[in-house]
Amino acid sequence: MAYFVLPGRGKRVYRLAIARRIVDSTARGTRDRSAAGHARRRTRVLRRALRPSRRLQIGLGPWLRALPARLPDPALTAALSRLDPHVRVAYVLRNVEGMPRYAVRDQLIELRVRDPWPVIRAAEAVEVPEPRRADRFEPELLRPVRTRSVLPLAAAVFLTAALVGALLLTEREGAREASARGLGLVAAAPDAWTRGARSLDVWPARGELDGDRAFRG
Structure with missing residues (x-):
């Protein structure tokens, strides 16, 4: 989700490494496994992916070394990168995460979108190419990130x-x-x-x- 929401700049390897770093950063200190806890963490991930800090590019080596052998289809990410950031979020929530419209509306409000319904309708009108099955991205194949302790x-x-x-x-x-x-x-x-x-x-x-x-x- 973070990978598809990130701005469409740079190579896919860096986007995926930054996306995973964002997700890893939101996992620290997270013990709440409930639906509410998952929703709060999703909001943090989306906020950081919408406006990624430049500091995320510093010390990216451990996440780059943990990339999977096969990356997501570039056609889908290229099409999403041309969308307005909030429309991109709505599209990912609806079509990648499979969330219902009311849940997407609530999530957009959490992201401080004042009028979410036009954003949702714009996302539903987007036509993107179907990813090729041979290049299907499997998040389960991600390798563990081994970072050195700063202690x-x-x-x-x-x-x-x-x-x-x-x-x-x-x-x-x-x-x-x-x-x-x-x-x-x-x-x-x-x-x-x-x-x-x-x-x-x-x-x-x-x-x-x-x-x-x-x-x-």
Whole structure:
């Protein structure tokens, strides 16, 4: 249903992948298996198919890999793409879903169509080519969609942000405490370590950066 209602732009493979993605997105959190629950989900599917978001085209790979070997007949989809969007919905509900006229009227009202009867009559007057039986589309042959969970990525981003925030906070607190105590970095004579205590806190600085003022700052 979502596939036939989508605007007739682009290749069939992308339309079918986007249609299935729309249907999958409406299934999340859906536990109501009653007729009312099915009707609410159908309304959500139709709304998204009527005005598909561009974001549906991002990360479409899992749905493209799950396409069936045989796609719907292009003649039917090409004929439906020339119709007004709401007329296309009415045609799909009447002829593909087999819904009675009163149910189609109620569904169009749910889609905010103010005067549904002219839309229904226009849909009933549409003549589209009969799909060839050899190319009949069987939704039952769809392969499962295997998507990667975004939870590990989200957890990694959260932990990275937390660590960066902790480091920045520690650096700011350390600088504030040093400033409050009047602490600062001073340079000692090169042989100063030979006099006085022999402990790690007076061990001489070594390496290529011991004379880098920016680093010491």
